[in-house]
Amino acid sequence: MSQRDLVAELRAAHVEAPPEVRERVRLIAAGAPTPRRRVTWRRALVVVVPIAAAIAATIVYTRPSHDTSVVERAIAHQPGTVRASIPAAPSGDSAAKAFALPSPTNRVQKYEATLSLRVEHARDVSDGVKRALRITTSFGGYSSAVHAETHGGRATADLTLRIPRARIQAAMAKLAQLGTITDENVSTVDQTALLNTTDREIARLQKQLAALRAQPTSPDNDRRITALVTRIERLQRGEATTRRNAHYATVSLHLETPPATVVQQHTHGPLHGVGVALKWLGIGAVYALAIGAPVAVLLLLLWLGVRIVRRRRENALLEI
Amino acid sequence: MTFQQAAEAHLDDVYGYLAWFTSDRFAAEDLTAVTFERALRLWHRFDPDRGSVRTWLCQVARTVALDHFRSERRRVRREELAAPPEAIDFRFAEGLSPDLESALARLTPGEREVVALRVLLDLDAGTAARVLGISSTNCTTRLNRALKKLEEALHVAA
Numbered sequence: 025m026s027q028r029d030l031v032a033e034l035r036a037a038h039v040e041a042p043p044e045v046r047e048r049v050r051l052i053a054a055g056a057p058t059p060r061r062r063v064t065w066r067r068a069l070v071v072v073v074p075i076a077a078a079i080a081a082t083i084v085y086t087r088p089s090h091d092t093s094v095v096e097r098a099i100a101h102q103p104g105t106v107r108a109s110i111p112a113a114p115s116g117d118s119a120a121k122a123f124a125l126p127s128p129t130n131r132v133q134k135y136e137a138t139l140s141l142r143v144e145h146a147r148d149v150s151d152g153v154k155r156a157l158r159i160t161t162s163f164g165g166y167s168s169a170v171h172a173e174t175h176g177g178r179a180t181a182d183l184t185l186r187i188p189r190a191r192i193q194a195a196m197a198k199l200a201q202l203g204t205i206t207d208e209n210v211s212t213v214d215q216t217a218l219l220n221t222t223d224r225e226i227a228r229l230q231k232q233l234a235a236l237r238a239q240p241t242s243p244d245n246d247r248r249i250t251a252l253v254t255r256i257e258r259l260q261r262g263e264a265t266t267r268r269n270a271h272y273a274t275v276s277l278h279l280e281t282p283p284a285t286v287v288q289q290h291t292h293g294p295l296h297g298v299g300v301a302l303k304w305l306g307i308g309a310v311y312a313l314a315i316g317a318p319v320a321v322l323l324l325l326l327w328l329g330v331r332i333v334r335r336r337r338e339n340a341l342l343e344i
Numbered sequence: 345m346t347f348q349q350a351a352e353a354h355l356d357d358v359y360g361y362l363a364w365f366t367s368d369r370f371a372a373e374d375l376t377a378v379t380f381e382r383a384l385r386l387w388h389r390f391d392p393d394r395g396s397v398r399t400w401l402c403q404v405a406r407t408v409a410l411d412h413f414r415s416e417r418r419r420v421r422r423e424e425l426a427a428p429p430e431a432i433d434f435r436f437a438e439g440l441s442p443d444l445e446s447a448l449a450r451l452t453p454g455e456r457e458v459v460a461l462r463v464l465l466d467l468d469a470g471t472a473a474r475v476l477g478i479s480s481t482n483c484t485t486r487l488n489r490a491l492k493k494l495e496e497a498l499h500v501a502a
Contacts, residue, residue, distance in 0.1 A: 342454030
């Protein structure tokens with residue numbers, strides 16, 4: 025019999041499992057659970073990749089811009105400054121609300137405000153000074169001091185403005201639009217009680233003066249009348265000065281360009297973090313390779329050894 | 345494909361492979377049941393992308409058979425001191441000549457295994473090699489050696 029005939033006869037043979045084995049297997053298979061949807065790595069990727077992309081997009085788009093963080097750092101590093109609770113670039117209305125303080129018309133109050141603004145370029149500081157003076161004049165105020173300087177690409181300007189108290193809120197809203205607010209401070213001191221005390225003092229002195237004038241003339245009486253008149257006049261001048269000062273609010277306006285060191289940080293693009301992460305990943309990979317490669321080689325040799333031994337035992341078992 | 349369908353479709357193949365491999369009908373029946381029990385436990389690990397159900401079931405059956413051979417060898421070593429093992433009268437398949445049955449019985453388990461996979465189950469060299477855990481060339485060499493041995497045995501018998 026040739027090898028071909030031999031194979032043909034072997035192929036023609038039919039092996040069928042006995043009915044009892046078939047029944048046993050059928051019983052085993054009946055216990056199989058309902059097939060579940062298999063989670064393969066491809067299916068997992070289909071779910072994981074869009075989720076990861078969505079998370080990354082959320083992080084990128086909700087991340088605060090460099091400008092805002094620079095402003096926050098600049099504010100944080102200024103000792104004694106009061107952090108503004110309004111956004112870095114408020115609109116005119118929101119700035120007006122931020123500066124709004126109760127101002128009853130029948131009371132005399134001393135109003136002082138400090139406003140620090142950041143502008144992008146040195147020429148913006150110069151323009152800002154001009155516009156601030158125009159705003160002040162348009163509201164019926166005046167500037168009591170102006171100081172501006174430029175040094176090595178960085179410019180600053182300090183203005184002391186006197187603006188009518190009644191129109192201060194509108195003026196502050198206009199001034200706030202000259203740049204990005206980095207610091208603000210508003211304080212009011214009520215001076216009505218002080219004026220009332222002065223009024224009472226003047227009334228008391230005038231009563232004394234009237235009593236003295238009713239008495240017969242004498243050198244001593246004339247000297248006392250003169251002293252009282254001088255004192256009353258001084259009090260009245262002081263009262264007038266207080267009322268005049270209260271009519272105007274004092275605004276200290278500070279304009280500046282960003283510090284040079286902070287500007288350098290703007291050179292970091294949005295992918296700077298990725299670069300740093302990749303750099304550290306590279307360092308980690310080199311270390312892992314240096315330590316892991318010998319271990320991997322050792323494990324590979326061990327695996328090969330185990331495989332060879334197992335194969336030999338198997339061959340011996342099957343008499344190959 | 346569900347496990348029930350796989351078991352129904354490939355029961356004869358698994359039984360035939362184990363019967364030829366062990367040349368023991370009773371052992372093959374038990375091992376077939378054990379194979380499907382183990383396959384049921386491992387069914388969640390079966391990946392259709394890596395091979396057919398029949399190949400996977402044959403791999404499970406082979407592991408079960410090797411365990412059987414190991415335990416059998418230990419048992420024989422213990423018992424043959426007391427009494428020599430009895431020869432089992434076994435028919436490999438319906439339709440085979442007595443000479444061929446006798447020649448098959450004289451093959452080693454390893455040789456019968458490769459004949460069962462390549463001839464009885466008609467697996468290609470690559471698939472059979474994957475079941476055996478060897479290369480395709482090695483698998484073909486083993487088959488040729490087994491067939492030559494069968495041929496010689498039949499020639500002597502004639």
